[in-house]
Amino acid sequence: MDIHEYQTKELFRSYDIPVPDGRVAHSGKQALAVAEELNGERWVVKAQIHAGGRGKAGGVLMADNLEAVEQHADKMIGMTLVTKQTGEAGRLVQRVLVEQAHAIAQEFYLGLVIDRATQRITLIASASGGMNIEEVAATNPQKVIREAVDPAVGLQDFQSRKIAAGIGLTGKQIGQVAKMLKKLYRCFRDKDALMAEINPLVLTKDGQFLALDAKMSFDGNALYRQPEITDLRDFDEEDPKEVEASGHDLNYIALDGNVGCIVNGAGLAMATMDAISHYGGRPANFLDVGGGASPEKIANAFRIVLEDPNVMAVLINIYAGINRCDWIANGIVQAIRDLAIEVPVVVRLAGTNLEQGLQILQGSGLEYIQADHLSDAAEKAVNAVKGAES
Ligand code: ADP
Ligand code: MG
Numbered sequence: 363m364d365i366h367e368y369q370t371k372e373l374f375r376s377y378d379i380p381v382p383d384g385r386v387a388h389s390g391k392q393a394l395a396v397a398e399e400l401n402g403e404r405w406v407v408k409a410q411i412h413a414g415g416r417g418k419a420g421g422v423l424m425a426d427n428l429e430a431v432e433q434h435a436d437k438m439i440g441m442t443l444v445t446k447q448t449g450e451a452g453r454l455v456q457r458v459l460v461e462q463a464h465a466i467a468q469e470f471y472l473g474l475v476i477d478r479a480t481q482r483i484t485l486i487a488s489a490s491g492g493m494n495i496e497e498v499a500a501t502n503p504q505k506v507i508r509e510a511v512d513p514a515v516g517l518q519d520f521q522s523r524k525i526a527a528g529i530g531l532t533g534k535q536i537g538q539v540a541k542m543l544k545k546l547y548r549c550f551r552d553k554d555a556l557m558a559e560i561n562p563l564v565l566t567k568d569g570q571f572l573a574l575d576a577k578m579s580f581d582g583n584a585l586y587r588q589p590e591i592t593d594l595r596d597f598d599e600e601d602p603k604e605v606e607a608s609g610h611d612l613n614y615i616a617l618d619g620n621v622g623c624i625v626n627g628a629g630l631a632m633a634t635m636d637a638i639s640h641y642g643g644r645p646a647n648f649l650d651v652g653g654g655a656s657p658e659k660i661a662n663a664f665r666i667v668l669e670d671p672n673v674m675a676v677l678i679n680i681y682a683g684i685n686r687c688d689w690i691a692n693g694i695v696q697a698i699r700d701l702a703i704e705v706p707v708v709v710r711l712a713g714t715n716l717e718q719g720l721q722i723l724q725g726s727g728l729e730y731i732q733a734d735h736l737s738d739a740a741e742k743a744v745n746a747v748k749g750a751e752s
Pocket of ligand 1: 382406408413414415416417418422461462463464465466469492493561562574575576
């Protein structure tokens with residue numbers, strides 16, 4: 363789960379990680395009031411969306427006077443911001459962060475991620491921080507340094523100091539950044555984070571280190587024990603189909619293909635997506651309906667899958683162990699009737715009560731394409747899309 367920059371900065375404040383003074387605003391007037399309270403001579407107005415790359419896309423604007431703060435905020439709120447990370451559709455800006463502008467002497471990159479290969483929290487840093495870090499990582503990977511943390515002992519002082527020295531700091535500065543890293547690591551561990559990124563970490567012209575940008579994402583499976591983090595969830599930033607699906611206890615992830623998938627079991631859902639790709643098609647989604655899927659759950663699954671306008675065929679792949687093919691078949695019949703489904707539906711059933719399931723489907727008089735096994739189903743679904751396209 364991702365959170366906004368202003369929320370991450372609040373969290374940083376509670377861990378004593380230095381960030382610029384600032385607050386969130388939902389309108390130009392509010393932004394003006396925030397800037398007045400903050401004092402100072404220059405402010406920054408920053409669009410709050412769950413995506414980076416804002417600076418280059420007009421989502422981070424400097425203001426030399428109070429009128430400019432209000433104008434920038436009015437312009438940004440309500441606009442759809444398209445950045446390198448949002449995809450073409452962009453994201454609607456609903457609020458901005460207004461904060462004090464600082465004169466920057468140098469920009470660094472600091473990150474903490476879970477490295478799946480080593481299974482360790484890993485520190486990543488670079489002296490070439492700022493808006494071009496992706497380019498630096500691609501063209502000059504030696505400029506990005508790493509340090510893995512042993513979970514048994516936690517982040518050691520020598521490691522933080524090594525990172526600080528590795529990005530070119532000397533003397534007192536090493537201790538300052540090492541301290542900051544320690545706090546960031548503690549925050550990361552306490553809150554079950556998957557990623558924390560400070561880009562840029564800046565050294566200001568008056569010698570302070572500040573987290574000028576802040577991004578964190580958290581492990582969705584740990585939210586049950588992180589109520590404060592759960593409260594920060596912004597459903598507007600998530601795919602509405604995914605939000606609706608989780609409300610129905612369905613595990614749905616939107617993708618960009620055109621074969622809608624309704625499958626039981628995460629492993630089988632992955633295999634189904636692979637099989638679709640193997641036959642030259644592209645899945646429109648991942649969907650695991652889980653065990654014990656009731657007719658209502660199947661109907662909900664259909665509805666959510668069909669909310670995606672790209673879907674040109676639906677593939678249902680059920681291997682019933684805990685599930686029962688007759689329940690699933692009832693759900694399919696009900697959904698095809700109620701939702702007046704117009705795209706071709708390919709059904710592959712196997713396992714418990716298969717005979718009864720097939721009888722229900724065949725006896726319904728509804729149109730569907732029957733498949734006998736996984737690859738047969740994938741091939742038929744891909745062909746159905748091709749048929750619909752031609
Ligand atoms: P993004 O990563 O989405 O582009 P950032 O928050 O990193 O957004 O902002 C982009 C750039 O804007 C930063 O690299 C920095 O140079 C500048 N910037 C951001 N916040 C401030 C601030 N408070 N004071 C001065 N400059 C800032
Ligand atoms: Mg940034």
